[in-house]
Amino acid sequence: MARKSWIALVGAFALVTVGVTYIMGLWITPPDVFQGNLVRLIYVHPAVAWVAYLAYGVTSLASLAYLWKKTRNYKWDLLAASSAEVGVVFTALTLITGSIWGRPTWGVWWTWDARLTTTALLLVLYLGYLALRRVSEDREQRAKRSAVAALIAFIDVPIVHQSVVWWKTLHQSATVFNADLNPKIHGEMAWTLLLGFLSFTVVYVWMVIKRYDIARTQFKLEDQTVERAIKERVGTI
């Protein structure tokens, strides 16, 4: 199958799984004993948070691949940038959905809890990364510098997390991936939760492919512009 059809298929799959998550989350699953309908955010919030972490993981790996001389290729740089951009969108979604849940549950839109603070810092950290990508005009310089910045962010995240975890924390502990791997959620609620993870991951994959294609087209366009300019100059001599 051609590449384009594959991408369309991934897109269609993402749309369908998100649609099913939507229906399951809003209508099929029951409200929670304690949280009532608020629990329905659980089908979205942890899933988008996971995608944000996944996106930054991909950015870090791709940046490492670019910095390592044996695998140095602009493809890695473009992939790192595309994934970081999608990651920023999902981090913002994580904060927004978390706030919507936090207001009725904790009574506040925002609290200085460990995970909230880490996530907010993560957002500004990668906004900085994206801003840095815009200031360098030279392609190689941009790729190298943003790869180093991505590595700095990657090393920083666990330290940021550790430092804010030492504040007393309000956030729930992990529901699915807790230490003894014994999920506290069962039945159709658990399935919907897992479906949420799957559907948003597929959305992420589709968005990164699309963003990567745009980045690659821009890259080629820059090359062509330079070539055309050279031809015009040489032609006039």
Add this chain to the structure above:
Amino acid sequence: MLKAAKVIALKDLRIELRSRVVLNQILPFVVVVLIIFAFAFSKYPTLLVTVAPGLYWVATLFSSLLALQRSFSLETENGAKDALILYGLDPAGIYVGKVFAVLVEMVVLEVFLTLGIVLLYSVHLHELVDLAFTGLIGTLGILAVGVTFSAMTSASKAKETILPLLLLPVVAPVLLSGTKAWENEIAGKAGLGDPWVGLLILFAAAFLSLGTLTFGSVLEE
């Protein structure tokens, strides 16, 4: 590497001794910051004693931004950075030299900052050795990552705005750990065995290693 570091550090410190930008401009800035904080808390002056550790680290962070920008604006004039690369100096040496030179300048600033806190905010400081070590290691952490970011952004048009955006979120753990460590030390609750000091050491070590390894990639044009 150490030879290159020594050359760069001595060069930067000599320039500072002759131009006195840090002493004549950044030091007054630190004093202004201390006064402005006092305005912010004017309703509850006793609160200044409680929040002094945090204010110390915020002031340190802001002044290190200025010192870092100064350190690399030296290299953008007359293509000095290109000359540095052409001399064939070890990039890791340039990095260490820059970190060391700015660290010396920051230590001078922080001595005055501490004096300011004692005099203006009436904070009683004990355990001066612990406080000084915590201040030194935290500042080293800020500069370890700050020098890398300044080198990346010094030649760009948006250097004044992009450096704070990049640096502040990354050094957030230093601000948090430094403040907590100072609070504990002032309260006499913990010395250098405090986990917060451990986190500062970890931060500085991690970013010094990364900076030394990657400065070559950052410096190349």
